[in-house]
Amino acid sequence: MxxxxxxxxxxxxxxxxxxxxxxxxxxxxxxxxxxxxxxxxxxxxxxxxxxxxxxxxxxxxxxxxxxxxxxxxxxxxxxxxxxxxxxxxxxxxxxxxxxxxxxxxxxxxxxxxxALDFPAPSKYETGIKLLAVEHIRAIADIKTTNYAFPVWHSAIWKKEGAEDVLYHLNGQVSESSRSNIFVIKDRKIATPDKHILHGITRKRVLELAPQTEIRPISLKEVLSADELFITSTTKKVLPVTQIDGNTIGTGKPGPITQKLMQDFALMEKENFQKV
CATH class of the missing domain: 3.30.470.10 (Aminotransferase class 4, branched-chain amino acid transferase, N-terminal domain)
Known part of the structure; x- marks a missing residue:
């Protein structure tokens, strides 16, 4: 501090x-x-x-x-x-x-x-692992201070070599504990529409990719995705290449994700240069 x-x-x-x-x-x-x-x-x-x-x-x-x-x-x-x-x-x-x-x-x-630390550069190069867990945040559209569940669960995901969790319930995914999630299949991008915090980085990515579908997304759809990434203030655009023991796509960050990583970095640069 x-x-x-x-x-x-x-x-x-x-x-x-x-x-x-x-x-x-x-x-x-x-x-x-x-x-x-x-x-x-x-x-x-x-x-x-x-x-x-x-x-x-x-x-x-x-x-x-x-x-x-x-x-x-x-x-x-x-x-x-x-x-x-x-x-x-x-x-x-x-x-x-x-x-x-x-x-x-x-x-x-x-x-x-x-002070602020970002994920290691290697995680942007190789992607990260998430653990799927049944959960929905209470009043998810509000950034409350109640993080009891993920704080408790973090000991579990760290043992499993994961970066974070992916919340899902009744077969539908919502978000990670501190990030929004995007799915890419056949070059089409989609992101969940319910039980989510409307992240500011998510908002900016939607500006960069206005064709993105905002709709319900199943866990099955996530596991069969060609590419997957999460967005947040502290992670920016971070590729996901594994859910539990399931490899996403080729197991490497895909071309659309990499392009959005570059585009978001440029958007940030333009933002502070204009002020």
Missing amino acids: KPFCFANDNIISSEKAILHPMDIGLIRGYGIFDFFRTAHHIPLFLSDYLDRFTRSAGKTHLTLDFNKEQLAQIIHELIRRNDLEFGGIRMVLTGGVSENHFSPTAGQFFIFCE
Whole structure:
């Protein structure tokens, strides 16, 4: 964590940021967050992330006392104070300390700056493995702080040499624990339409590939795909070449995935150059 954060309506030393132990963000896991990256001191796709965070606050009945313009000003000042050329920014809004220890009330709002590590370059070259698991995230269209299931399950997937999981239920896939998924078959791209977080990287990939079908996708379809990849803030466009013990396509990142990786890198570059 970087030296300065935003807490208690001020930019303060990160060491002084505190949370009441009875906040339902802690005792009930009720809160929201969002996370985005900086490149050359520029917060990438900031408007999209702030829109999503604001929507999440409204949907979860949490009070956010700052508008989009105020949030942007705070974030730019934190980037300056922390000299965050390349890193991550995490916004957190908790459920607060309520009288019945259950209902949301006025919570705590934080913004932290962090160092950021991407997957190893070799994973983009060879692809990764996912473990298929029956699960759907609660209120999946909101980026809540409740990651109890994947945090618990991560010990299992690490033993299996996997990067993450692929959620599915009743034969239909939804997403990974922190990523969206795209399927390619016969050069046609598709991505799930339900029980997903509407990722910002997913949104950008849809702009790069507007012909993508947004529809239900079965696990069977995933396993027979020619190419597969996941998208997220911290993974960008990352090829998937194995699900459990099943090889996807040729077992190597495919040409359409590789082209989208290149196109997304160019889109990011154009984004920070325009600011």
